[in-house]
Every structure is written in C-alpha cells, then in structure tokens.
Amino acid sequence: MTDETPSLQPGPIFYDVFIGYLRMMGVNLTEWCAPHGVRATNAKLAATGGWNGPKARALRQKMIDEVGVDTFARLYAERMRREVA
Numbered sequence: 001m002t003d004e005t006p007s008l009q010p011g012p013i014f015y016d017v018f019i020g021y022l023r024m025m026g027v028n029l030t031e032w033c034a035p036h037g038v039r040a041t042n043a044k045l046a047a048t049g050g051w052n053g054p055k056a057r058a059l060r061q062k063m064i065d066e067v068g069v070d071t072f073a074r075l076y077a078e079r080m081r082r083e084v085a
Helices: 014-023 030-037 040-047 054-067 068-083
Strands: none
Touching: 014 030, 014 040, 014 054, 014 068, 030 040, 030 054, 040 054, 054 068
C-alpha cells in the first residue's frame, strides 16, 4: 500500500498500537528503527503527529505495513472504541 490509510490518524493511539505490536514481537522501537535508518525519537514524533511532513507520512506507512494494514486498522478501531467507552 502506498498511500497512508486515511482513518488511521497519528496520535497516542496510533503510537500505542504500533508499540504494542513491537512488544508482542519482542522488539523495542530503537531496534525497529535501526534497519529503517530512522531515530526512535523521530519515529515517535511521526507516530504521534508531532512530525507530519512527507518523510513522517512515509514512516507511518512503513509502521502500518509492518503490522499489516488490516490488523493495524482493526487494533486501532478497537482502541478507539475503548477510548470512547
């Protein structure tokens, strides 16, 4: 997928979904970032929306692709429902 999924907005929930996936895989953010050539602080800023340029959007798409578009969307939607409840 080349375009960022519109319903997945950067912010704390996006970040939590991605970090949760990494933890499940036994990897931390720094370990995930190293082979992708990005610093963990930039990845966190991209995920939370503090950095929102073209490179940040591309990095968020890599995060979504890493988890899987459908899986990320499902986990994000579940977390949003819990947030509203």
